[in-house]
Amino acid sequence: MAVAEIIPPSRFETSRRLFLKRGFGSPGSLAISVIVFVVLGWIAWSFLDWAVLRAVWRQENVEACGQGGACWAVIDARHRLILFGTYPFGEHWRSALAALAIIATVVLSCLPAMWQARRLAALWVLGFASYYLLMEGSLLGLPQVTTDGWGGLSLTLFLFAAVVLLGMPMGLGLALMRRSEMPVVRWFAMGLIDTIRSLPLVTTLFTAAVVVPLFLPSWLEGDKIWRVIIAFALFFACYQAEVFRGGFQAIPKGQVEAGKALGLGYWSILGRIVLPQVFRHALPSTINMVVVTFKETAIVTIIGFFDILASGKTAFGTAEWAPYYIEVYLFVAAIYWVFIFSLGQYGEYLKRRMTLSER
Amino acid sequence: MSKFLAAGAIVAASLAAPQMAAAQSETVKQIEERGTLLCSGHNGSYFGFVEVNDNNEWKGLDIDLCRALTTAILGDPTKNQIVPLSWAQRFPALQSGDVDVIIKATGWTMGRDTEQGLQFSLPYFFGGAQLMAHGDLGVTEASGLAGGTICVEAGTTIERLVANYLNTENIEHNMVSYESAAELRSAYLANRCDAFAAWGPFLAVLRATEIDNPDAHVILDDQLSAEPIAAAMRQGDENFVDVVNWMLAALLIAEEEGVTSENVEEMAATPPNPRVARLLGAEPGIGERLGMRDSWAREMIAAVGNFGEIYDRNLGKDSPYKLERGLNNLWSHGGVLYAPILD
Amino acid sequence: MQAALVVVTLLAVWGAVSNAQYNLTRLNMTSGFGFLERGTGWNYSFSLVERSINDSYAYTLFIGLLNTLFVGFICIVTTTIFGFLIGTMRDVRHPALRFAASVYVQIFRNIPLILQAIFLYAILIHMGGPRQAVSLGDVAFLSGRGAMLPGLNVSPTVAVALLLASLALGVALILARPVFWRGLALWAGGSLGLALAVALVLRPEGESLLSLPELQGLRFTGGISVPIELFALIAAITLYGSAYVAEIVRGGLAQVPRGLVEAGQALGLSRAAIWSRIKVPMALRSIIPPLGNQWIFMMKATTIGIAIGFSDLFYITVNAISQSGQTLELIAMLMLTFLAINYSIALFTNWLNARLQLKEH
DSSP states (O other), X not given: OHHHHXXXXXXHHHHHHHHHHHHHSSHHHHHHHHHHHHHHHHHHHHHHIIIIITOBOOGGGGGGOSSSSOBTHHHHHHHHHHHHTTSOGGGHHHHHHHHHHHHHHHHHHTSGGGOSHHHHHHXXXXXXXXXXXXXXXXXXXXXXXXXXXXXXXXXXXXXXXHHHHHHHHHHHHHHHHHHOSSHHHHHHHHHHHHHHHHSOHHHHHHIIIIIHHHHSOXXXXXXXXXXXXXXXXXXXXXXXXXXXXXXXXXXOHHXXXXXXXXXXXXXXXXXIIIHHHHHHHHHHHHHHHHHHHHHHGGGGGTTTOOBHHHHHHHHTOSTTTGGGXXXXXXXXXXXHHHHHHHHHHHHHHHHHHHHHHHO | OHHHHHHHHHHHHHXXXXXXXXXXXXXXXXXXXXXXXXXXXXXXXXXXXXXXXXXXXXXXXXXXXXXXXHHHHHSOTTOEEEEOOOTTTHHHHHHHTSOSBBOSSOBOOHHHHHTBSEEEOOOOEEEEEEEEEEGGGOXXXXXXXXXXXXXXXXXXXXXHHHHHHHHHTTOOOEEEEESSHHHHHHHHHTTSSSEEEEEHHHHHHIIIIXXXXXXXXXXXXXXXXXXXXOOEEETTOHHHHHHHHHHHHXXXXXXXXXXXXXXXXXXXXXXXXXXXXXXXXXXXXXXXXXXXXXXXXXHHHHHHOOHHHHHHHHTSTTSXXXXXXXXXXBGGGTSSBOOOOOO | OHHHHHHHHHHHHHHHHHHHHHHHHHTTBOOSSGGGGSBOOOOOXXXXXXXXXXXXXXXXXXXXXXXXXXXXXXXXXXXXXXXXXXXXXXXXXXXXXXXXXXXXXXXXXXXXXXXXXXXXXXXXXXXXXGGGOXXXXXXXXXXXXXXXXXXXXXXXXHHHHHHHHHHHHHHHHHHHOOOHHHHHHHHHHHHHHHHHHHHHHHSOTTOOSEEOOEEETTEEESSEEEEHHHHHHHHHHHHHHHHHHHHHHHHHHHTSOHHHHHHHHHTTOOHHHIIIIIIHHHHHHHHHHHHXXXXXXXXXXXXXXXXXXXXXXXXXXXXXXXXXXXXXXXXHHHHHHHHHHHHHHHHHHHHHHXXXXXXXX
C-alpha cells in the first residue's frame, strides 16, 4: 500500500503539469501564451491558406494562377530544371540516381554500424565513385556529359560530397601538423588555418576559380570545378582541423605514454589508440561542420556554377513564370531545410547520447 | 618551370624552321590535341546571343560563331564546349586558359586591348547602348530620368558608357549594377529601377519576348554610343587571330556571294567565280596559308550557314526577336560589315 | 622533415611566382599598382561619402571598405541585440515563448544565408516604386527602392563622424569598466545626446532639426535613404546571424550555476533583476569567445552583397577586376584587408573577454 503512494508521477505527467503551470499559471503568463499562439496561429493559417487551400498545383491549370494562392504549377513545370540543371533531358535518370547515391551515402554514414574509419572511407569513396561514373557516363558506356553540363541539386550534392571526402583527410593532416613537435610544421599549419579561416569563403573560391591558374603551370590547372572543390576542401579542412584538435585535447596524455612504454611507434599509437578516440570525441562537431558545409555550397552560385540556387533562378527566368519567384525560392529553401534540419537534429541526438554515455 | 622549357622549345623550334610558310597557331594546336574548342557561355541567358533553350542546349549568335570556329578548326560543329561565365569572369578565364576565345558580346576597348593582354578580331556586330524605361513614367528621353534609378550589368562596357553619358548630360541618378543578367532582369521587372541600360538589340529582344506587355516599356531615343563587338583572344598568338578573322570573313564573303548551307556543295563543285572557288577550297590557298584544311570554310558553311543565315536564325526574321539587320548588314546593303579581300 | 617542408613550400612559392611572371609576360598583362590612381568611370549602388565616376580606383576601393565595415558593424550590433532577445526567450520557463523562439531558430538557421538574402531581396523589390511606397505615418516610407527614414539634418560626412564617435565612446566605456547595464545606458544616451547636439549646431540655416522624406518626381528627397540592397543585406544577415547568436546565448545562460539564481531568488530579486544582474553578467564569460567568432562571420558574410547588387568591398573588387584587369593586385589587396579586419576583431574580442573575466581575489 505505502509503496504505491510514493511512486513518483510519470515523466509525462510532470512535464504536462509544469507546462500548464508555467504557460497558464498566472494571468501574465496566460496573456503571453494567448498572444504568442494567436500570432503563430495566424501566420500558420495564412501560410496554409496560401500554400495549400488556394494553391494551383498542375501545369495544365496555370491560367488559374495569380488569384491569391500559391502557383505550384511552376514547380510542376520546371522541377526538372531545378533538380538537374542543364543536364541532357533524356539522361535525367542518371542525375537522379547519382543524387540518390550521395544521399544514401550520407544516410548510411549515420548508422553506428558504419562508424569505423575504414568503413566510412570505403562508403564515401564508393558513393562518390558511383555518382561520378553515373554523371560522367563514358566509363559505363553511356553518353558522356562533362562537368559543365552538371547542375541543380545534383551539382550541389556533388560539391558537398567532394568537399567532405577531400577535406576530411586534409583536415586530419592539418590537425596532426598543428600538434607536431617540430615548430616549422606547427607554424605552417597554424598560419594556413588562421589565414583561410579569416577569409570569406567566396573570396577563396573566387581566387581558386580566377586567379590560381595564373600561378600554375598549364598541366596542373585542371577544370575550374576541381580547382574550386579543392579550395573549398581546404576551407573545410581548416575548420575541421580545429574540430579534431578539440578531440585530441580530450585524450589523457597517459594513454600515449602507456603506448610508448609498450614500445609502440608514433603511427601505431596514433592509429590504434589516439585516433579512434579522437573521432569519437569529434563526432558531434564534425556533423556540425558537415551541415555547415552543405549550407555553404550555396555560395558557389556567385562564382558562376549552376547549382540548385542558380537553376532555381533560371526556373522563373521566363515571362511565363516570372511572377512566381516566391514558390520557386520556397521550394529550393525547403529542400535545403529538410537536409540541414534532419542532419542537424541527428547531430543534436548524437551529442545527447554521448553525454549520457559518458556519465 | 615547365613553361620556361616549353617556351624555350617553341623559340628554338621557330628559330630552327623560319622558312615554314604557314606557321600553325599555338592555340589551334592545343585545340586539336584536346579535340574540343572551349568557348565562353553565359551564366544564364543573354537573349539572342547566348541562351539556353528548352532542351537545355546552348544557342544564339555568339554560340553559332563558336560552332563555326569549331567546324573550321576541328571539322565538326559539336566538338565545342561552352563554359558558363559571368561578365566579370570572362577575361580572367581567357587569360587562365579556361576558354580559348571569348565570343560573348564583348566590346573592343583600348584598355582591354593594351593592358589586359587581349587582342580582338574584326568586329562582327555593331550595337549601341540604350535605355529602356517603364512606360508609366511617361519618359521618352534620358533627361526625363533625372533623380531616377538605373540598372545595369556589372563589369561591362555599358556600365561605363551609361555613367559617362548621364554625367555628361548632367542627369542626376542612382545606379545599381548586378553580376548576373537574370538578377538584373528581375530587378527591372520588379520596378527596382526606372530604367534598364543595355545594348539596343538586347533591349529590343527583351521587350519583344520576355515581357508580358511590350507597350508597358519604352526604349528611349538617346543613343549612348555604338560599340564594335568582336571576339577576344589571348595576346601572343597572332596566327589564332588570323584564323578567327578569316572565319568571320568567310562567313561574310559567303553571304555576299550567296553561298548558303543549302547550296554550298553545289557551289563547291561548280564555283560561279574565282572568289567562291577560293573560298570553298576548289582552288587551293585558303587552308594552307592558315595551317588548316582547304575545305574548312566549306564544312563551316555547311554546318552553320553564312553570316546572314546565322543572324536571321538567332536575331532576325527566323527568330522570335525579328530584329532588323540595320548597321549589321553587309556594306552592299547599307550596313557596315565587310570582309577583307580573299586573294 | 622540417627542412623538407620548408624546401617544398619555398619551391611551391617560387614555382607559383615564376609561373605568374611567365604568364603575365606571355599574355602581355601589365602589373603594378599604377591603375589605382586612374579614374574608374563606373558607378555603384551605395556609398556613405561623396562619390563620382571620376574617382580613382584607390578611392573607390576605400568606399567599398567603408561600406563593408559599415554593414558589418550594423549587423554585429543588430544581430547581437536580436540574438540576446531570442536566446533569452529560449531560456525562459514560459513554454509559448520558448516554442516561438525555437521555431524562429530552426527556420532561419537551417537555410543558407545567400538563399535567404536573395529571397528577401526578391520580395522587397517587388513592393513597387516610390509612388506605391508604404507610408508609416508620413514620416517613414518603405518601397521597392528602399526605406526612407526621418533623419537628423546633417551631411553624410558628419553622420559618419558621429558613428565613429559613438564607437569610440563604446570602447572608452568598456575601458572604464562601469557596471554592465549602466555602461550600456551611458553609451546609448551619450551617443544620442551627442548626435542631437551636433545636429543642432550644424544644421543648415533656418531648417528644422529633423529632415523628413518627401516624394518628389521619381524619388524621395530628404531624410535618410536606405537603399533596398543595404536594407535586404542587413535584414538577411541579422535574421540568420541572430539565430546563431541565440543558440550561443542560450548555451551561455544554461551554464550559469543554479545556485546563483537560487541565491538571487532568496534575496527576493525580481526575475528581470536576476536575469540582468546575475545571469547575463555570469554568462557573458562563456558567451564572448563564440560571439567573437560570430562577429567575424558577420564581417565575412557581407561579401554576399554581390549577389544582390550591394557595393561592398568584394563587389567593388570584382568589378574593378573586370574593368581594369588587374586581377592579382586587387585580389591580394582584398585578402590582406579581410585578414586585417578579422584579426582586429579577434584581438578586440580577446581583449573584451579579458576585461570581462572575474577578477581573481
